[in-house]
Amino acid sequence: MELQFLTSSTHPALGILILAAVIVFFTRRYFRSARRRPFPALGWSGLAIILVSETLLALRVYWATIYFTPLAWTGYLLLVDSLVASLQGTSLLRCSPRQFLALAAWSAPLWLIFEAYNLRLRNWTYVGLPTNPILQDLGYVWSFATIWPAIFETADFIRALGLFRDSSDAPRQEVSRRTQWILALCGLLCVSMPVLLPPRLGSYLFGPVWAGFALLLDPINYHGKGASLLREWEEGRTGVLSSFLLAGLVCGFFWEFWNYWASARWIYTFPILQQWKIFEMPAPGFLGFPPFAVECFVMYEFLRTLKALFSRDASGRELVAASREEA
Secondary structure (H helix, E strand, O other): OHHHHHHHHHHHHHHHHHHHHHHHHHHHHHHOOOOOOOOOHHHHHHHHHHHHHHHHHHOOOHHHHHOHHHHHHHHHHHHHHHHHHHHHOOOHHHHOHHHHHHHHHHHHHHHHHHHHHHHHHOOEEEEOOOOOHHHHHHHHHHHHOOHHHHHHHHHHHHHHOOOOOOOOOOOOOOOOHHHHHHHHHHHHHHHHHHHHOOHHHHHHHOOOHHHHHHHHHHHHHHHOOOOOHHHHHHOOOOHHHHHHHHHHHHHHHHHHHHHHHOOOEEEEOOOOOOOOEEOOEEHHHHHHHHHHHHHHHHHHHHHHHHHHHHHHHHHHHHHHHHHHHHO
């Protein structure tokens, strides 16, 4: 009884300590880095959104407690995008708003893939949601739309800080076709086995899903001439992979921190080490955030690769039709 009380009363403390260390590390790194432009006003707006949301949450203002997670992440996106802009002079939202909006637009439907898995495997559930279905859907769409942009913006910030720089003289090695097939097969097993097994067993295997789509789809990106981690590896570059792995861990702690205090939030129900939590997440669950971030990159690039392939195919058909008309 005493151990259970100690665990349940102190499990946020470790997460707050880790998150504070992360913030201190990145803050010091930022102020020691050369900046190409002043910090944009949009970043101050983002910081204000976070601080005001935290204040309203502490005052238990109803709408703020319900929409606290998407509010905080909206502020985070504006803040981190501005940090990137000040460091390298360009940023996703400032210079590529269409790509930023595409990330946000695809984020919700891509995340629904994992929600579909959860319908069968029951690894998490949502509590404290408003009873009005329209307000519920607003919260879902707003929250889900921030996932992919948060991962990409954080990875951009990590690279802008110069944490993972690719060396020009790094060794290059070819990824064989056999290796690509093995990776794709492993990915297929990772995403299929949890739902092919009975739910009682599959609920223990949600972990492989967080990496399976990356293994399955990246070889397709490679052959479709899209952005591919396999090609990066062949060319001796690991900066993208490393930055997304770290971005997943950073975002994971922020997700769990902000979720823990909100009224409308998720709780985990998967049957692994529920007594060893950091915030609401059982400690081993944090290992899923880095591969999930890599998966975000690969899944989004897969969509872009498909679009490029269809565009090339359409252009090819138009050329053939034009040549026939000329003949």
